[in-house]
Amino acid sequence: MNPFLNNMLATQKDNFKWPQQPSGILIMGKRQGTKKENKQLYGRIALAAALWYSAPQPKPYLIFVASDIHGPYRTPDTSMVKSTLIKDFGIPADFLIMRQKSNCTLIEVRAVRTINRVYNFARVFAITHLYHAYRAQVYFNEVLPNALVMPAHPEILNEIAFPPEGEDLFKQIRAVVQASLPTRLDLIREQLIEGLLMQAHKLDRRGRLERRLAKILRPGAF
Secondary structure, three states: OOHHHHHHHHHHHHHOOOOOOOOEEEEOOOOOOOOOOOHHHHHHHHHHHHHHHHOOOOOOEEEEEEOOEEOOOOEEHHHHHHHHHHHHOOOOHHHEEEEEEEOOHHHHHHHHHHHHHHHOOOOEEEEEOHHHHHHHHHHHHHHOOOEEEEEOOHHHHOOOOOOHHHHHHHHHHHHHHHHOOOOHHHHHHHHHHHHHHHHHHHHOOOOHHHHHHHHHHOOOOO
16 A cells, blocks of 8 residues: 555544544545546546545535536536535535635635635545545645634545445445546646755745646636
């Protein structure tokens, strides 16, 4: 197993406790790119659903703020995520917070900070994939210390106390999360991008370069 995942699991065992007031679960965006199916985004949605069902009352809110588009009909990802959570996973719409705000991780994190000011969440759990988790956590540490990044990975599901009556749904979630793991070539590309963006952020904490690159690389985003 990836040592970084081991470290994250150990941290979560100490910190992953549902507080007495509502928390937020952020589904971090993922651009579809040239892939016909955005399996990584589906995996993040599925893990968010698993966390929602495993949480006691008060149930957490599910947040999505990315402004990418999905599929040949160029459906906003916010609409796709909302529909998937409601229709595929049975999450009530009252627990969904959907905003089309972000076309890069930096803006995404700062948008969640703004939402957090309104809702005053006890904690924010941000779901992404392992290659992206380190940079996301660094960004959150700078502006929202109560946020904990969780990788969309089958090992995380082993730490979740899912309701016994939802066994079939849990099997469906596990299959979606497993299918969302990037291939070896995808992982190499993603790790290279993450390394470059992390170095850029060290030189420019305001993220001007990252925002400019996002506008160039994601011209179709809203």
